[in-house]
Amino acid sequence: MESVATALHRLGELAESRHISRLARSFAAAGHELALVGGPVRDAFLGRPVNDFDFTTSATPDEILAIVAPIADAHWDIGRAFGTIGARFGGDTVEITTYRTDAYDGETRKPVVEFGDSLEGDLVRRDFTVNAMALRLPELVLVDPSGGMDDLLARRLTTPGTPEVSFGDDPLRMMRAARFTSQLGFTVDDGTRAAMTALADRLPIVSVERMSDELSKLLLTDDPVPGLRLLVDTGLAQIVLPELPALRLEVDEHAHHKDVYEHSLTVLTQAIDLEKARPGIESPDLTLRIAALLHDIGKPQTRRIEGGGVVTFHHHDVVGAKLAAKRLKQLRFDKETIAAVAKLIELHLRFFGYSEGVWTDSAVRRYVRDAGDQLERLHILTRADVTTRNVRKADRLSFAYDDLEERIAAIAEAEGIAAVRPDLDGEQIMALLGLKPGPEVGAAYRYLLEVRLDEGPLGPDVAEERLRAWWAARSTGE
Known part of the structure; x- marks a missing residue:
């Protein structure tokens, strides 16, 4: 956490180096207020990179355009109905929005857009106090009407007003709380958490696309697990991704199996670690992370207790692939992502036959053929799926997969296995x-x-x- 003086100095340097000072002087010369608002201010105090520049102003959209057009490299007004004008200065893209005091009808997420007349009024309508701070420009004066600085110091998430009103206005803010829990490493305060639980059934008024986008942003954080736990514990996951809480199977003391929910979160964490460490794959990788989280969602439907209390999940890979494809389709994910996730889930158990006996070259070729362009992700998912505390077993599986990858590489070099095709087209x-x-x-x-x-x-x-x-x-x- 940066000191106030250090953060303000850093923001001041950014203002000078990013063409922002010119923008601020132009608004001041036209008699209008301008302030850097929300995430950039928060991140400056947290010592995080500041990349996005969002501004709020007393100027109307027409007045914003009149000020920006002569000095920007490009500008657009696609958000004009909501008071937002976009512009580009050098390599920086900015959004400038007129002060707002939106009203909601309580039935939909769509607000009645109303322009406000003060910076403070604009700030108190925002989602969380840590995002409700602004820096007046060009004076570099911090404005914090809701105690965002105190919450930053406490690493706490709460809303500027009562959480019931805030989440009632826009239920997506509850999912955003989960994302910030992971992204910032903050804890949601008790009152805000209670409101999330009480108002979880309000989430369906939000469009599927917005929920899906927020879920993706959560999964792309460095550590999505705290946010996912919050979604499950408050009941929000039951609405947006019900297969996740369904993994919390009752563990019978006489029926021996892993806690599937905890196992899945561990696999996700291990997959992220491998994703960051392995060459040849971009990080963060949303497709891989979705597959890791959902790889065992077929288990609740396939769970059987056999003789001696042994629990089996026969064909949970095939069932899980179908369930994942269905859920991702409902969440409006693109066809490419859906197909890739389904393939990874369907194949995630294939390797464990290798560890029980050496595969023929034919079996190795088929493994590569079936994985196709998902082979590198499958390598990561399969390795991440080993969560046993038995060190000897974990080492045996790791060595076996090392051997499989070496054989794939050797056959690929000799035969061009990366694209298995017949000798005749x-x-x-x-x-x-x-x-x-x-x-x-x-x-x-x-x-x-x-x-x-x-x-x-x-x-x-x-x-x-x-x-x-x-x-x-x-x-x-x-």
Whole structure:
């Protein structure tokens, strides 16, 4: 936590270096107030990087445009109906919004946009006190009407007014509290937490897209687990991601299995650690993190207690893949992400057969073929899925996966396994067999692919010989 003087000095330096001082002088010359507001001010005091620049002003949208247009490199008014004008100065993008005092009808999240007449009035309508501080420009005077500085020092999240009113106005703020818990490492105060629990059933008035976006932002933080726990404990996860609290299966003292909920959070944490450490994958990786969190969501539906109190979850990988795809579709995730997450969940158990006996080269090729472009993520998810406290078992699994990766690399170097294709393509198959495009070409292609997976590269001459023999046998019904 920076001192007030240090943070103000840092903000002052940013103002000079980021073209902000010119903007502030232009507003002052036109007789209007301007203040840097919210996240940038908060982050300056926390010693975090300041990248976004949001301003609030006494000027109307038309007046903002008149001031900004002559001095900005570019400007746009897509948010004009809500009082927001965007502009670009050098490499910095800024948003400038007229003071607001929005009113809500209590039935939807859509506010009746009303412009305000004071900075203090604008600040008290914001989500949390730590985001309700502003820096008047060009004077560099801190404005903190709701005690945000005290809450920053206490690393505490609370609302400027009563949380019941704040969350009633915009229920998404409850999910935002979970995100800030992870992003900032803060704790939600008791009253605010109680209001989140009491008002959780208000969340559905928020659009699915906004809930999905907030969930994604939470998962992309350095440590999403505290925020996810808050969503589950307050009942919010039951609305936005019910498969997560469903993992809290009752643990019978006579039925032996891991706590699936805690295991899933641990896998997520371990996947993030591996994601950051391994080359060849961008961090943060939302697809990987969703797959890690949801990889076992098929377990509640497949849970069976066998003889001797042994708990089984047969086919939870397949069931979980379907459940994840359904939920992500409902949350409006894109098709590419949905397909990737489903594939990772469906394949996440495949490796454990390798640890029980050495795979043939054919099995290794099929593992790579089935993973496709998700292979690197599958490596991480599979390693992260080992949460046993038995050091010997954990080491054995780790060494086995090291061996599998080394074999994949060796076969890839020798055979080009990264893109497993038959030795003959569709055009060549049609030419050799005198076929037109259709199902028979697909069948021939799949036959050659199976041969390629079983035996490795054959070369075009041998592949042609095998194809003709297969076609002859197929034609005679042998």
